[in-house]
Amino acid sequence: MSSDAPTSAAAPEATPPGQQQDAQSGENQAVSVGRRVLRTFLYQRELTPIVITVLLFVYFTIKAGSTFTGTLSLSSAAGYAGPIGAIAVGMVFLLVLAEIDLSAGQVFLFCPWMMWWMHNDGLPLVIAIVIALIAAATVGAINGLITTRLNVPSFVTTLAMNFILYGIVLVESNDAEASPIPLSGQTSFIAKLMGSWRWAEILWVVAITIVLGVLLNRTRFGVRVISTGGNLTGAAEAGVPTRRVKVWCFVLCSFVAGLIGIVDAVKYGSLDPGNFGVDYILYAVGACVIGGTALTGGRGTVLGAFIGALLIGVLEDGLTLTGVSTNEFFIWVGVVIIIAMALNVQFDRIIARSRSR
Amino acid sequence: MSATPQPVEPPPVPVGTPALEVRDVTKSFGVLSVLRGINLTLNQGEVLGLVGDNGAGKSTLVKILSGFHQPDGGEILLAGERVSFSSVENARSHGIETVYQDLALIPQLPVYQNLFLGHEITRLGPMRFLDKRQMRKLARQYLDDINVHVPSVEAEAEQLSGGQRQAIAVARAVRATRKILLLDEPLAAMGARESRLIIDLVKDLATSDRVSIIVIDHNYAHLFELCDRINVMQGGRITIDQQVHQTSLEELTELMVSSYRRQIEEVQNAGA
Numbered sequence: 001m002s003s004d005a006p007t008s009a010a011a012p013e014a015t016p017p018g019q020q021q022d023a024q025s026g027e028n029q030a031v032s033v034g035r036r037v038l039r040t041f042l043y044q045r046e047l048t049p050i051v052i053t054v055l056l057f058v059y060f061t062i063k064a065g066s067t068f069t070g071t072l073s074l075s076s077a078a079g080y081a082g083p084i085g086a087i088a089v090g091m092v093f094l095l096v097l098a099e100i101d102l103s104a105g106q107v108f109l110f111c112p113w114m115m116w117w118m119h120n121d122g123l124p125l126v127i128a129i130v131i132a133l134i135a136a137a138t139v140g141a142i143n144g145l146i147t148t149r150l151n152v153p154s155f156v157t158t159l160a161m162n163f164i165l166y167g168i169v170l171v172e173s174n175d176a177e178a179s180p181i182p183l184s185g186q187t188s189f190i191a192k193l194m195g196s197w198r199w200a201e202i203l204w205v206v207a208i209t210i211v212l213g214v215l216l217n218r219t220r221f222g223v224r225v226i227s228t229g230g231n232l233t234g235a236a237e238a239g240v241p242t243r244r245v246k247v248w249c250f251v252l253c254s255f256v257a258g259l260i261g262i263v264d265a266v267k268y269g270s271l272d273p274g275n276f277g278v279d280y281i282l283y284a285v286g287a288c289v290i291g292g293t294a295l296t297g298g299r300g301t302v303l304g305a306f307i308g309a310l311l312i313g314v315l316e317d318g319l320t321l322t323g324v325s326t327n328e329f330f331i332w333v334g335v336v337i338i339i340a341m342a343l344n345v346q347f348d349r350i351i352a353r354s355r356s357r
Numbered sequence: 358m359s360a361t362p363q364p365v366e367p368p369p370v371p372v373g374t375p376a377l378e379v380r381d382v383t384k385s386f387g388v389l390s391v392l393r394g395i396n397l398t399l400n401q402g403e404v405l406g407l408v409g410d411n412g413a414g415k416s417t418l419v420k421i422l423s424g425f426h427q428p429d430g431g432e433i434l435l436a437g438e439r440v441s442f443s444s445v446e447n448a449r450s451h452g453i454e455t456v457y458q459d460l461a462l463i464p465q466l467p468v469y470q471n472l473f474l475g476h477e478i479t480r481l482g483p484m485r486f487l488d489k490r491q492m493r494k495l496a497r498q499y500l501d502d503i504n505v506h507v508p509s510v511e512a513e514a515e516q517l518s519g520g521q522r523q524a525i526a527v528a529r530a531v532r533a534t535r536k537i538l539l540l541d542e543p544l545a546a547m548g549a550r551e552s553r554l555i556i557d558l559v560k561d562l563a564t565s566d567r568v569s570i571i572v573i574d575h576n577y578a579h580l581f582e583l584c585d586r587i588n589v590m591q592g593g594r595i596t597i598d599q600q601v602h603q604t605s606l607e608e609l610t611e612l613m614v615s616s617y618r619r620q621i622e623e624v625q626n627a628g629a
Contacts, residue, residue, distance in 0.1 A: 226465055
């Protein structure tokens with residue numbers, strides 16, 4: 001992408017090769033290389049958070065040594081990053097549409113409850129999981145239909161949906177914890193795949209990131225999502241079924257959150273009805289922003305959202321291990337989010353300003 | 358052009374049947390009645406110019422013909438057959454393409470994806486993976502063929518000048534049109550060179566005879582060069598219908614003035 005980038009900064013090749021270059025051209029070369037690097041960061045938004053995550057990783061490794069790089073520590077970082085990442089990579093589609101899904105975190109919690117209830121009612125586990133996933137997708141469809149057909153802002157639709165799902169869990173569970181979750185702690189391949197292996201969840205999220213990344217960047221559906229978010233009228237005039245596209249994105253976001261919700265429940269073995277989904281949402285939107293997605297619509301990166309989640313995971317784990325109070329973690333997350341958003345907005349402005357005549 | 362899906366050969370239409378006929382079409386937005394009974398005929402292979410003041414209803418008429426708005430009354434005949442368009446997709450499936458006044462480009466998408474918007478080349482069947490390489494190649498070729506210069510087909514539409522964006526929008530429609538092309542002020546905001554380019558593009562398409570074109574524009578010199586016939590819209594109706602080779606700019610202007618005078622007199626008489 002960067003190699004064909006449109007602005008016409010002088011390329012280093014333009015300077016004649018040879019040893020007799022004077023200091024001037026050497027300087028120019030340095031400047032144009034600098035420009036090139038800047039441009040790469042401008043168009044590859046994921047690069048900045050990747051660099052920061054790597055730097056954090058190196059820092060914590062130096063500071064805490066093998067305590068940080070040990071399996072226990074890394075799997076705990078992955079444990080933070082997994083749920084946030086799962087919700088974030090689906091959320092990117094909605095942010096590209098200039099919409100949001102505040103209920104995805106609650107769907108993440110609700111879906112395993114659905115599986116638990118269905119299984120306790122005597123349904124085979126496979127059927128219970130399928131029904132739970134359909135329920136998650138249905139929640140997304142309802143979010144989408146209310147938003148597009150009744151013109152209720154998605155912020156409000158999904159805020160309400162979040163409370164409704166939270167209420168359903170509280171009512172149906174009678175405030176009692178669900179435990180043990182089927183499959184959890186078991187060592188069969190299926191059980192391990194569904195979450196009882198410590199790395200299963202993060203690998204699911206990696207796989208989903210790849211699939212959704214391809215979906216957004218390499219398919220006609222992705223073009224339709226970007227068009228709808230970038231120029232709603234223009235997309236409709238060009239024949240993009242904008243409402244249908246939006247509804248599908250709500251379904252997608254909900255479905256992914258629900259799927260990883262089940263894996264997460266199997267991983268930890270129990271469900272607490274008191275968990276509130278918005279906690280996850282705030283981190284997930286933070287991860288999207290850190291990854292390079294502005295909330296203005298038309299632009300977003302799935303990979304970036306995942307990297308953003310990793311960054312938050314590494315930060316939380318690293319700060320805990322280096323003995324910093326976990327409370328300080330929140331200050332750092334806040335600082336990182338603001339810096340990331342400021343960069344996103346500035347980068348967008350630079351791109352818009354770099355018009356060629 | 359090879360990648361555009363080849364249209365199914367239409368059934369033979371009797372010679373002389375207009376490509377498009379609009380009969381008594383009306384449209385109101387709330388209390389504002391924008392179209393008050395439009396009657397218009399577009400013959401096969403013809404270029405029809407549509408002129409009129411701002412607010413005369415030209416854009417509304419175009420948006421009805423392209424399926425974006427639905428008319429309140431009247432009927433539309435396509436090659437003699439009654440049609441009603443439920444959506445832009447629907448009108449497009451009938452072979453109608455449109456370039457709107459408010460450009461339908463997506464600022465964040467690269468030029469080549471804009472050029473193929475709604476007509477993406479895809480692979481692997483139902484997954485609809487984009488064949489980006491093919492689209493880039495064809496886009497480069499096509500833009501070269503029609504002399505549209507952009508810094509790169511990878512450049513985002515946001516980075517183009519207004520004229521370049523308009524050229525891309527027109528090129529997209531011209532490339533995709535099978536039967537009828539609707540152009541709503543295609544030359545607005547264009548430099549002289551780009552105007553010339555668009556005019557040549559449309560003229561070229563018109564000579565092929567398979568396509569009929571409606572152009573809205575304010576520039577009479579352009580319209581006289583481009584069109585076979587000119588219709589004048591005033592107050593939601595078509596008031597003047599002139600063949601270009603049988604009239605002159607002076608005559609047309611005179612007709613418009615006297616038509617206005619007549620309307621004013623009508624209003625005054627009604628008031629008296």
